[in-house]
Amino acid sequence: MSRYWSPVVGALSPYVPGEQPKLLDLVKLNTNENPYGPSPKAIEAIRAATDDTLRLYPDPGSDRLREAIAAQAGHGITAAHVFVGNGSDEVLAHVFVALLKHEGRKLLFPDISYSFYPVYCGLFGIEHDTVPLTDDFRVEPQDYLPAGGQAAGGIIFPNPNAPTGRAMPLADVERIVAGNPQCVVVIDEAYVDFGAESAVSLVARHDNLLVVQTLSKSRSLAGLRVGHAIGHPALIEGLERVKDSFNSYPIDRLASAGAIAALEDQAYFEQTCRAIVATRDRLTADLQALGFEVLPSAANFVFARHPAHDGAALAAALRERAIIVRHFRRARIDQFLRITVGTDDECARLITGLKAIFSS
Ligand SMILES: *Cc1c(COP(=O)(O)O)cnc(C)c1O
Numbered sequence: 418m419s420r421y422w423s424p425v426v427g428a429l430s431p432y433v434p435g436e437q438p439k440l441l442d443l444v445k446l447n448t449n450e451n452p453y454g455p456s457p458k459a460i461e462a463i464r465a466a467t468d469d470t471l472r473l474y475p476d477p478g479s480d481r482l483r484e485a486i487a488a489q490a491g492h493g494i495t496a497a498h499v500f501v502g503n504g505s506d507e508v509l510a511h512v513f514v515a516l517l518k519h520e521g522r523k524l525l526f527p528d529i530s531y532s533f534y535p536v537y538c539g540l541f542g543i544e545h546d547t548v549p550l551t552d553d554f555r556v557e558p559q560d561y562l563p564a565g566g567q568a569a570g571g572i573i574f575p576n577p578n579a580p581t582g583r584a585m586p587l588a589d590v591e592r593i594v595a596g597n598p599q600c601v602v603v604i605d606e607a608y609v610d611f612g613a614e615s616a617v618s619l620v621a622r623h624d625n626l627l628v629v630q631t632l633s634k635s636r637s638l639a640g641l642r643v644g645h646a647i648g649h650p651a652l653i654e655g656l657e658r659v660k661d662s663f664n665s666y667p668i669d670r671l672a673s674a675g676a677i678a679a680l681e682d683q684a685y686f687e688q689t690c691r692a693i694v695a696t697r698d699r700l701t702a703d704l705q706a707l708g709f710e711v712l713p714s715a716a717n718f719v720f721a722r723h724p725a726h727d728g729a730a731l732a733a734a735l736r737e738r739a740i741i742v743r744h745f746r747r748a749r750i751d752q753f754l755r756i757t758v759g760t761d762d763e764c765a766r767l768i769t770g771l772k773a774i775f776s777s
Contacts, residue, residue, distance in 0.1 A: 425540075432536045435743050444740040444766050446757040449579075449608075449718050451637035453692065453760075455675070456685040459638065462678035463671050475673060477665045485677045486645050492618045497650040500657065503667040505607060505631035505644025506533060508656075511663070512573075512627065512646065513537040515655040516601045522570030527556050529750055531579050531605060544570070550749075554581045554712055554720075558589040561597070568599040575605040577613045580745065580755040582714030584613035591619055594626045601652065603627045610635035610690050611697070612715035617647050624649040634717055635690055636679045643668065643676040693717050697758045703768045704756075707775065718757045720750075728752040731774065738770045 418427060435448035454460075483496040490499075502508035517524050518541060526534050528547040538545045548560045561572055572593065577584040594602045594616075604616045606628055616628050627648035633639035646656060660667065668676075679686070701711045701719055709721040722728060728751055732744035743755040756767065 429539055430536065432533045436741060438741065442739065444759065444763045444770075446718075446759050446763065446767060447741040447743045447755075448639075449634055449716075449757045450639050451634060451689065451693070451717065452758070452763060453637055453689045455637040455641075456679045456682035458682045458685070459636075459641075459675040459679040463641075463675040466671050466674035471670060473670075475666050475668060475670045477661075479668045479673060482643075482668060482673045482676055483645075485680045486647070489680050489683075490617050490647055493621050494617065494647055498620060498647050498653060500646040500648075500653045500660070501668055502644050502646075502660070503664075503672075504633065504642040505605070505629050505646075507642075507667060508629055508644045508646050509533065509603075509605070510537055510540075511656050511659045512603055512629065513541050513543060515659040516627065516652060517571035517573065517603070518543045519570035519600070522568060522600070524571045524573065525561060525569045526573045527578065529554065529578075529581065529747070531575050531607075532745075534573060550578075550581070554578075555583055556585055558585070558592050561593045563597065563599075569597060571600045571603065572597060573603040573605065575607060576616070577608045577611070577715040579607065579716070580718070580743070580750070580753075581712050581720050582608070582716040582718055583712055584715035587614040587616065587619070590614075590616050591623075594619060594623045598625055601625050601627055603629060606630045607634055608716035608718075610686075611694060611717045620647055620649065624651065627652050632676055632679060636676075636686060637689065638675060638679055641672045641675050643672050693758050696761050696764055699761070700756070700758060700764045700767075703764070704771075707768070707771055718755055720753050720755050722752040722754070726775070728754055731771075734774045735767070735770055738773070740767055740770045742767075 479501045482501055483499040486499045487494045487496050524543055524545040525548055528549045551557050556574055556578055606615055609615050619626055627646050629646045631644040704711050704721050709723050711719050711721040728744050732742055735742055
């Protein structure tokens with residue numbers, strides 16, 4: 418506390434990111450990073466861009482990067498449909514200000530979802546309501562259709578959802594988008610490449626749909642900080658106005674070079690996603706064999722609880738064995754562990770650790 422703080426600062430409840438321990442040789446399965454490195458071509462491109470041109474500002478419009486994203490997206494998407502930012506967290510921050518803040522109309526998102534959403538509402542003074550997931554932890558499309566009353570000020574949810582990993586079929590996503598023409602529906606697709614259907618194919622048909630994606634997870638570039646949004650050019654223009662009122666150069670020269678090269682290396686991308694999905698299926702079966710209930714995951718993590726072992730206690734016991742998973746002290750999910758899909762070896766070490774805990 419300081420008397421010099423602006424009044425809003427004391428009232429914030431900031432997002433708490435998963436731990437980034439300084440120790441090495443941990444089995445780090447707590448922040449959904451990709452266990453495989455980025456494309457070697459991305460590393461090479463960053464090296465090649467590391468030269469005297471760093472004295473110059475980058476392109477404020479990130480034109481080449483937006484073109485690479487559009488080319489990769491297909492479905493008639495052009496650079497005018499693409500907005501980029503310093504990680505999708507920054508993209509989301511601009512989305513909340515530019516598109517989701519409407520006096521007297523509340524933003525809707527699930528009660529169990531990405532915990533940054535309520536943080537942005539607090540920072541930007543956005544009224545919101547949370548909509549409970551079903552008992553089996555699904556986002557129920559019907560719950561997001563206006564029932565005659567006041568239209569929502571906006572709707573946002575991840576697909577697949579975090580931290581549950583459950584995906585919504587594309588037809589249900591479209592029902593929500595089509596049923597809410599008076600507000601923007603934002604689909605946060607941070608994990609879509611691990612097994613869900615992207616809503617990018619719907620952008621041409623719906624001018625109130627915005628799809629947010631990131632290179633942090635499936636492209637293994639969490640350290641580079643590049644995310645983007647895809648939607649109707651009028652939505653993108655709104656985002657640009659906010660961005661240019663905040664920071665004109667969110668994508669630095671090295672990030673741009675690395676991101677473009679990563680997007681162009683489709684073979685590496687597909688190979689590493691396939692490996693993670695195969696490991697996820699084995700990890701799920703191994704956890705089930707130990708008695709865990711595992712929610713069906715379309716992401717690079719699984720959400721699991723054990724009927725006989727407390728979630729917080731299990732996370733602490735794993736930590737003593739240098740294995741870090743994520744546990745949320747929150748109603749409805751405090752018995753669950755969110756476990757990132759690592760390499761086969763890391764997942765085997767997790768299972769060995771759990772067996773040791775259960776037999777001690
Ligand atoms: C990881 C994540 C993000 C943010 O990713 P960036 O690294 O900021 O691009 C956004 N939404 C969800 C649901 C996430 O899990």
